[in-house]
Amino acid sequence: MDSIQVNKDTTFITELESILENDGPYSSWELFSMAYHAELTTITPEFKGLRAFEYLPHVKFLDHQVEAAEQVIETMNGRAILADEVGLGKTIEAGLILKEYMIRGLVKNALILVPASLVSQWVKELNEKFYIPAVAHRKNYSWDQNIIISSLDTAKRSPHREKILDIDYDFILIDEAHKLKNHKTKNYEFVRSLKKKYCLLLTATPVQNQLIEIFNLISILKPGHLGNYESFLENYGKDRNKIKQDAYLKQLIQKVMIRNTRQNTTLSSTKRNIQTVWIDFKQEEKEVYSELESAFAGFSSFSKITFLREICSSREACYLSLKKLNETNPNPFIEQVNSKIEKLPHHSKAEKLVELIKQFGDEKVIVFTEYRASQIYLQWILKQHGITSVPFRGGFKRGKKDWMKQLFQDHAQVLIATEAGGEGINLQFCNHLINYDLPWNPMRLEQRIGRIHRYGQEKDVQIYNFATKGTIEEHIMTLLYEKINLFEQVIGNLDAILEELNISNMESEIESIYNESSTIGEVKIKLDNLTSIIKSSMEQSQEGQNYGYH
Amino acid sequence: MAITNLNQFLEDYFVSHRCQILENKDGILKIQLTEEMDQALMNRPFYWHYIKKIGQQGQPMDLTLITNPNKKNEKGEWIHFGSPRLQQIINHLKEKEKYTKLFQKVVSNQNTPLFPWLVVNLKMSYKGKQKKDEMISIGLQLVNGNMRLEMMDHLQKLPLQMAISDYCYTISPIIKLQSGFKRIESVISSYIENQTHEWALESLQELEEEIKTVQHFYEGRTEELEQMEKEIEEIKERYHPVISQEVINGGIFYLTE
Incomplete structure (x- = not known):
């Protein structure tokens, strides 16, 4: 066949000639024949199937991961969007695919771009689980290494950018690819020119708002697969719901995208048990709370809500904010409240926390709080009760994060994380999670739970949500979160729903409800309304979620 | 015949490299390395550099390899088909054991002629959408031009050694090495031509379709011509069918017939 390119071996016979001329060195029959047998062992005699399993006897893959890898290699020909829900092991699927290509000799160099906080985790995973000699990019390293991992932010900057664009990569991987949904950004333009x-x-979220986002992602892999920009915009415009109406479009997307959900994988066998833990304020605490609630009419109500939330978390958190406010806007009232806070006994919630953790014996627990002051206080009070803990914050450097995680895994019983700690660490070895303070953004809740309820978790996950009775926490818990069944189901595309309802920030939405209401009764009615709108949108879009693999 | 018994394979490998086997039972293999093997496998060039510099005799390390997965928690390295250690050994073999000249062992007190064979073990890779490999072992007798397939299986049955036996003498080849290799290549070429190559047809079809799709995408966008060219190049790179031939190893074998 003329169209097949044939590359012959041009060096062997000349080399053999010169070796014979020099009369050696020659291989012994044993070693010569061993080299032949070794080669027979490593070749891949079939086009189909994955050989990587023979090479990875120590890894247990889940069915959906194996299927995903096979599908990407055999039917998608190596270009795909892996869009599994959080915690189903997209990294594992990607590692398996890369490994297979390396075994088959199809990939020699690869560029892996992931968020900066995940670089070392990727390196570790690829090295230890897959024996893929991946290295993290460091200053002055050449980009011409075999398998290199870096962050998109570093890679797209000069002088790296120019060097990277000069290289022909066999394999490119972008983690958190929803950052590329907008085709007008630098990120997008950079990835497209690789x-x-x-x-x-x-x-995990291939479509957040508009169908054009998935169009943009697919255009990186297979430009034209969904038509060109103008025609796509004309046909599907900005309507995300078109996806469930249009069977043809759905089919096209499935050709380049795999999406597994918890429901269709074996992972759903580990359950989430969710429990609300109610806390009663002591008399002194109640007094301070109601004082803050009533007497703050003169201040901006934004800070009022903040103080109310803080006093529900710890004396320290509230005290520090009030003190700060007093420095800029001196006010006798603040001093008066603060002197009361100073005299408060141990926080009821913190005492509850100690009590609960003691019930766990020596099992590992993650505690999430919204405030750094509470984080420090909790660490102190746990220590008073002989409970070891380590702190975790988003602001920690990469190395410190790894170290804290290791300390937690090997030595400490409790990890106390602030909100920013929600992303970027995986803690499958722990199955208790305490939401000491509830976030007001439901997406963050899912991210928190995703740290432990993910691939690799072997036990059912226990989640405890703390809420103080008779406070702002009770409203959010009973009027909002419990009503939309936030804890029972994986949120899936809740963020998209919120966006569609024009609620870009749940937190500020709730704040404005509080600010614009003059009585608690009014707050309750408004929260109730918000809840029913979200609920009905969720029901509507339930089918829309399943545009993926199944 | 691929490697079936890893423990045996490793033992043979180290014995062939004159390493002493210190222990070998239940899938645990302990080897005393020689200096040469330490340098090849243990990845400590600075140690050897330093030792040489101060004029000392180096201490080669010993190595414990565990082939029995049930024992993988014992002291030593668990070695399996994916482990970096086995990959290293295989690469070491492939790199070093490429050329040979061997003689069939003959016990005789009469003059015995040995005929030269050019033996070539060739790996063929077929790469389109997917990839597969095929190994071909060919021998060509350089006096009468006879050709034999599955040559390695045949050689496996013969006693072979690096020196010529007593009373034996070699016949000079009539066919030169280069032209012998050309004969082998032409046999391979006709073997390729006689296949139907559905894989290549499928790949070419995919290639054309994807190029069309890309062209449609860029219709009327002249300012992005360069980007389109890049993407078309990538498609060709990914799908264009290629058969590549690589000689894994080979050499001259002097055999009685």
Whole structure:
């Protein structure tokens, strides 16, 4: 066949000639024949199937991960969006695919771009689980290494950018690829100009608002697969719901995207048990709370809500904010409240926390709080009760994060994380999670739970949500979160729903409800309304969620 | 015949490299390395550099390899088909054991002629959408031009050694090495031509379709011509069918017939 390119071996016979001329060195029959047998062992005699399993006897893959890898290699020809829900092991699927290509000799160099906080985790995973000699990019490293991992932010900056764009990569992987949904950004333009053969885009949320986002992602992999920009915009415009109406479009998307959900994987066998833990304020605490609630009419109500939330968390958190406010706006009232806070006994919630953790014996627990002051206080009070803990914050450097995680795994019973700690660490070895303070953004709740309820978790996950009775926490818990069944189901595309309802920030939405209401009764009615709108949108879009693999 | 018994394979490998086997039972293999093997496998060039510099005799390390997965928690390295250690050994073999000249062992007190064979073990890779490999072992007798397939299986049955036996003498080849290799290549070429190559047809079809799709995407967007060219190049790189031939190893074998 003329169209097949044939590359012959041009060096062997000349080399053999010169070796014979020099009369050696020659291999012994044993070693010569062993080299032949070794080669027979490593070749891949079939086009189909995955050989990687023979090479990874120590890893247990889940069915959906194996299927995903096979599908990407055999039917998608190595360019795909992996869009499994959080915690189903997209990294594992990607590692398996890369490994297979390396075994088959199809990938020699690869560029893996992930969020900066995840670089070392990716390196570790690929090295230890897959024996893929991946290295993290460091200053002055060449980009011409075999398998290199870096952050998109570093890679797209000069002088790296120019060097990277000069290289022909066999394999490109972008984690958190939803950052590429807008085709007008620098990120998008950069990724599009990379020279690549195979390409994987990993994201848990392939479509957030508009269908054009998925169009943009697919245009990186297979430009034209969904038509051109103008025609797509004309046909599907900005309507996210078109996806469930249009069977043809759905089919096209499935050709380049795999999406597994908890429901269709074996992972759903580990359950989430969710429990609300109610706390009663002591008399002194109640007094301070109601004083803050009533007497603050003169201040901006934004800070009022903040103080109310803080006093529900710890004396320290509230005290520090009030003190800060007093420095800029001196006010006798603040001093008066603060002197009361100073005299408060131990926080009821913190005492409850100690009590609960003691019930766990020596099992590991993650505690999430919204405030750094509470984080420090909790660490102190746990220590008073002989409970070891380590802090975790988003602001920690990469190395410190790894170290804290290791300390937690090996030595401490409790990890106390502030909100920013929600992303970027995986803690499958722990199955108790305490939401000491509830976040007002439901997406953050899912991220928190995703730290432990993910691939690798072997036990059922226990989640405890703390809420103080008769406070703002009770409203959020009973009027909002419990009503939309936030804890029972994986949120899926809740963020998209919120966006569709024009609620870009749940937190400020709730705040404005409080600010614009003059009585608690009014607050309750408004929260109730918000809840019913969200609920009905969720029901509507239930089918829309399943545009993926199944 | 691929490696079936890893423990045996490793033992043979180290014995062939004159390493002493210190222990070998239940899938635990303990080897005393020689200096040469330490340098090849243990990845400590600075140690050897330093030792040489101060004029000392180096201490080669010993190595414990565990082939029995049930024992993988014992002291030593668990070695399996995916482990970096086995990959290293295989790469070491492939790199070093490429050329040979061997003689069939003959016990005789009469003059015995040995005929030269050019033996080539060739790996063929077929790469389109997917990839597969095939190994071909060919021998060509350089006096009468006879050709034999599955040559390695045949050689496996013969006693072979690096020196010529007593009373034996070699016949000079009539066919030169280069032209012998050309004969082998032409046999391979006709073997390729006689296949139907559905894989290549499928790949070419995919290639054309994807190029069309890309062209449609860029219709009327002249300012992005360069980007389109890049993407078309990538598609060709990914799908264009290629058969590549690589000689894994080979050499001259002197055999009685």
